[in-house]
Amino acid sequence: MTRFLAIGPAGEVPVSAAGEPLYFPAPPHPGPLHTVAVSPDLIALGVSAEAAAALAEAAGGRLEDPRHFGRDREVSRAVALLRHRGQISFDPVDGTPVTFAADGVVAVGGQGRRIFPRVDPAVIGLVELAGQERILLARNANRGQYFSLIAGYVDAGENLEEAFIREVREETGRRISGVTYWGSQPWAPSGSLMVGFTALTRDEHPVGRTDGELVEIRWVSRPELGGLPLARPGSIAHAMITEWRNAR
Known part of the structure; x- marks a missing residue:
């Protein structure tokens, strides 16, 4: 049915x-x-x-x-x-109006070129301070009502691990190592595929300038998580934070 x-x-x-x-x-x-x-x-x-x-x-x-x-x-x-x-209303290559296949998923331009739904890869990860059982959380300038993990889109020519290393450095000024795949999740509101990683850093404090995308960055221990507004349930950030909090 x-x-x-x-x-x-x-x-x-x-x-x-x-x-x-x-x-x-x-x-x-x-x-x-x-x-x-x-x-x-x-x-x-x-x-x-x-x-x-x-x-x-x-x-x-x-x-x-x-x-x-x-x-x-x-x-x-x-x-x-x-x-x-x-x-999608027009073919981005030749500007012709598109029609859609019977399933409504695949668009077809005037020259017969098929246009599939776009998926933008993004990275997100849990960075732990080596030997201290604290993780790096931040509030984004555009979503400042809660704390979440460090995240960003993959740049042209990067692999996923390189993208995560760059995003952490640009946004927090920290250097990371031991980047390990955690899992992934589609994020339909922005058309993204979120790829999660874990990593370690020895940089308790920034060692370089940041890009200003984050309005607050802090190290958080397990007991402190209960007093913070966190990324909502259903998100990969919430799942990663919850798993870390429960891993004792």
């Missing part, structure tokens, strides 16, 4: 009072702005903000930020595909 999932223009997801995504047996009214096939039995519908809010209200639920579903592959894929569907 085919299920339908409505998603608002900013990726907002109507959920039940229990916080579960609302799936429908038929497309809800009014009709969607965009439609994409997420899987053989799931169709995602891009709807207006007003329609998304009305669906949530009718079910006694609410609208949930797409970042809440970072560990939910199905919802993350739906948000990412609808984001692509709404952003």
